Amino acid sequence: MCGIAGIFDTRAKRDVARDIVERMATVQTHRGPDEAGFHFEPGVGLAHRRLSIIDVSTGQQPLWNEDQSVAVVFNGEIYNFQSLVPELQALGHVFHTHSDTEVIVHAWEAWGEDCVRRFRGMFAFALWDRNRGTLFLARDRLGVKPLYYAVLDDGMLLFGSELKALLQHPTLDRRIDPQCVEDYFALGYVPEPRTIFAGAKKLPPGHVLCVRRGEPIGETREYWDVHFAEEAVQSEEVACAELIERLHESVRLRMISEVPLGAFLSGGVDSSAVVAAMAHLSPDPVTTCSIAFDDPHYNESEFAAMVAQRYRTRHHVEMVASDDFDLIDTLATLYDEPYADSSAIPTYRVCQLARKRVTVALSGDGGDESFGGYRRYRMHMTEERMRAALPLGVRKPVFGALGRMYPKADWAPRAFRAKTTFEALARTSVEAYFHTISVLRDRERHALYSGGFRAQLSGYSAQEIFRTHARRAQTEDPLSLIQYLDMKTYLVGDINTKVDRASMAHSLEVREPLMDHELVEWIARLPSSLKLRAAEGKYLFKRALEPYLPNDVLYRPKMGFAVPLARWFRGPLKQRVREAVLGDRLADSGFFNPGELRRMVDQHQSGIKDHSAPLWSLLMFEAFLRKVVDETGAGVAPEPIRAAS
Structure with a gap:
C-alpha cells in the first residue's frame, strides 16, 4: 500500500513547485514508510511513498515503460497481474520487474483508457503519458482506495491519496462547502464526489479522469457500475x-x-x-x-x-x-x-x-x-410492505401527522419507536431509507443550524444525494435499491474511508x-x-x-463494532462534550443555533434523551475545525502564489 501525489500543468509546460510536491509526499509518509520516489519534468511532478508488499526489491515508483514515455504512481494491488503479464508479453511488451505496478503502464499502451476494465483489484493511480501529453487518473470499482484531485485557477491539477496532500498547495480553495456540512450532519461523512473544501474533489469509485494538456478538462467518466438483475438459480x-x-x-x-x-x-x-x-x-x-x-x-x-x-x-x-x-x-x-x-x-x-x-x-x-446483512434492511422491507398497501397521497398526510404528534422514544426497543415508523411511512422508499440512516433527521438538522446557515443552503438537502443515485440504480426491487444506495454512499464514504485511514495510519x-x-x-x-x-x-x-x-x-444477533457513546457523554467525557459543543469554536463557525446545542447537551447529560450520535458528530466536527482548519489554514479563500522561475 502506498501514497501518491503530484501536480500536472494542464495548459503548458510550466515548472511545477518541487517543494510543494515533496511536501505532498511527506505528509503521507504513514502510507508508505519504506521509501520515496519522485519525477519532475516541465509541467509534471510525480511523487510516491512506498509500503513494499510485492516485488520488494525492484518495485520502486514512479515506474516506467520500456522507452521511458509512460510513468505511473500507484496505490493498491492488481490481483490478476500474473495472468495479464503473458497476454501483454504476447503483444510485444517487455517486463523488467515482477511488480503488479508494471502491468499498468503496459496495459495503458495496449488498451488505453479501457485498461482499467482489465484490472481486478483495489487501486488508485495517476499515469503520465509524455507522448500524448496526457494525465490519466483512475480509481477502483468499489472505492477501496481513495483519490483526491483539484484544478486550480491557473490550470494546475493536483492529486493525492489523502486530502492533506492537496492542502499543501497554498492556492487551493480551502473554503468550507456549506452543502458538505449538511451532508456530514445527515450522513456522518462527506460523500463522493465532493470534499469539505470547495476547491477539492474525490474521484468517484469506478471512474477515471483523462486530462490532455491544452484541452478543456472534461468530466470524470464511469467505467463500471453494479447492476442488480435477478437471474434464476438451479437450486x-x-x-x-x-x-x-x-x-x-x-x-x-x-x-x-x-x-x-x-x-x-x-x-x-x-x-x-x-x-x-x-x-x-x-x-x-x-x-x-x-x-x-x-x-x-x-x-x-x-x-x-x-x-x-x-x-x-x-x-x-x-x-x-x-x-x-x-x-x-x-x-x-x-x-x-x-x-x-x-x-x-x-x-x-x-x-x-x-x-x-x-x-x-x-x-x-x-x-x-x-x-443484505444490515438490520436496517429488514426494517425497511417491513415498511415497504406497508407502503405498498397505501398510495403516497394517503400515507403522507395521515402518517405525517401521526409522526409529528407521536413522542420521540429513543430509549424504547426499536419495535416501539412508532414516531420513526410513522415518519418513514409518510415518505417515498428513497426518502424513507435516507430518513432511517440519517445521523440527524431533517427536522433535527433544521433545528441545529443557525438561520444564516439555513439561508446559505438555499433549500439544499443531503437527501438529493440519494435521489441522484436512485435514478441510476436500474432496479425495481426494493432490497436491491437500498443495497445500491449503500454501495454508492455508506460503503465508500464511511466503511472504506474508515479502514483506509486507520490501516494507513x-x-x-x-x-x-x-x-x-x-x-x-x-x-x-x-x-x-x-x-x-x-x-x-x-x-x-x-x-x-x-x-x-x-x-x-x-446465527447470533449482529453486534457491530460499537463504542459506548451515551455513557461516555454522561460520564468521563461529560465536561469535554460541554466545552466542545458549547465552546467558542462551534459558535464562531456560524453554522449552528446555540440554543439547540445547549438543549441537546443538557437533555443528554440529564438522561432525558439520547443524543449521543449527534453529539459525537458535533464533537468530531469541532475537532476537525481545530485540528485541520485552524492548524493548516484551511477554510479560507486561495492565497496568491509567486510563479515558478
Whole structure:
C-alpha cells in the first residue's frame, strides 16, 4: 500500500513547485514508510511513498515503460497481474520487474483508457503519458482506495491519496462547502464526489479522469457500475457451492504477498468466513487479530476465539478499555474531513494490533452491503410492505401527522419507536431509507443550524444525494435499491474511508475479498430472497458457511463494532462534550443555533434523551475545525502564489 501525489500543468509546460510536491509526499509518509520516489519534468511532478508488499526489491515508483514515455504512481494491488503479464508479453511488451505496478503502464499502451476494465483489484493511480501529453487518473470499482484531485485557477491539477496532500498547495480553495456540512450532519461523512473544501474533489469509485494538456478538462467518466438483475438459480445447494468456490478464489488472489499476511477476526460472519477460506487455502496456520472490550455489551471476542480454535490460527487478542476515547484529535487529523463513525476508534486499535504481527491483513468488509446483512434492511422491507398497501397521497398526510404528534422514544426497543415508523411511512422508499440512516433527521438538522446557515443552503438537502443515485440504480426491487444506495454512499464514504485511514495510519495494507468486483457482480444477480429471508439477513451466505463455521457465529444477533457513546457523554467525557459543543469554536463557525446545542447537551447529560450520535458528530466536527482548519489554514479563500522561475 502506498501514497501518491503530484501536480500536472494542464495548459503548458510550466515548472511545477518541487517543494510543494515533496511536501505532498511527506505528509503521507504513514502510507508508505519504506521509501520515496519522485519525477519532475516541465509541467509534471510525480511523487510516491512506498509500503513494499510485492516485488520488494525492484518495485520502486514512479515506474516506467520500456522507452521511458509512460510513468505511473500507484496505490493498491492488481490481483490478476500474473495472468495479464503473458497476454501483454504476447503483444510485444517487455517486463523488467515482477511488480503488479508494471502491468499498468503496459496495459495503458495496449488498451488505453479501457485498461482499467482489465484490472481486478483495489487501486488508485495517476499515469503520465509524455507522448500524448496526457494525465490519466483512475480509481477502483468499489472505492477501496481513495483519490483526491483539484484544478486550480491557473490550470494546475493536483492529486493525492489523502486530502492533506492537496492542502499543501497554498492556492487551493480551502473554503468550507456549506452543502458538505449538511451532508456530514445527515450522513456522518462527506460523500463522493465532493470534499469539505470547495476547491477539492474525490474521484468517484469506478471512474477515471483523462486530462490532455491544452484541452478543456472534461468530466470524470464511469467505467463500471453494479447492476442488480435477478437471474434464476438451479437450486440453493448449487448456489451455495458456487458461492464458496467464488469466495475461495477471491481470498486466494488476495493472499499473494512477499511480507507477513494475516486477517482481522471480529467474530462476525464476514471476517470468520474470510479466515475459514484462508485456512482452507494455506498450508500454514493463519495469523488472526482481534480486540476485546472490557464491556460485555460490546465484546465479541469469545466468538472470534471459536473460529480461531476451529482453524488453529495464530490468534492475537488485545483488550481495549471501554473508555478508549483519547483518539478524538488523532482521528480528526487522520481523516482531514469531519467523520463521525465512532467505530473508527476500535478500527484504529485493531489495525494497530495487526501491524505488530503482519504487513497485510484481510478483512470481511463489504459483506453486509452485498448479502443484505444490515438490520436496517429488514426494517425497511417491513415498511415497504406497508407502503405498498397505501398510495403516497394517503400515507403522507395521515402518517405525517401521526409522526409529528407521536413522542420521540429513543430509549424504547426499536419495535416501539412508532414516531420513526410513522415518519418513514409518510415518505417515498428513497426518502424513507435516507430518513432511517440519517445521523440527524431533517427536522433535527433544521433545528441545529443557525438561520444564516439555513439561508446559505438555499433549500439544499443531503437527501438529493440519494435521489441522484436512485435514478441510476436500474432496479425495481426494493432490497436491491437500498443495497445500491449503500454501495454508492455508506460503503465508500464511511466503511472504506474508515479502514483506509486507520490501516494507513499504521502502514498496514488491508485487502477486502468480499469487495472483489466479480464476486459482487455475481451476488447482485442472485434473487433478493436468497439474501434476506424473513428475519434472516445473509441467508444464502450463512447457509453456504454452515459446514465451515459454528452456528453460534452464524446465527447470533449482529453486534457491530460499537463504542459506548451515551455513557461516555454522561460520564468521563461529560465536561469535554460541554466545552466542545458549547465552546467558542462551534459558535464562531456560524453554522449552528446555540440554543439547540445547549438543549441537546443538557437533555443528554440529564438522561432525558439520547443524543449521543449527534453529539459525537458535533464533537468530531469541532475537532476537525481545530485540528485541520485552524492548524493548516484551511477554510479560507486561495492565497496568491509567486510563479515558478
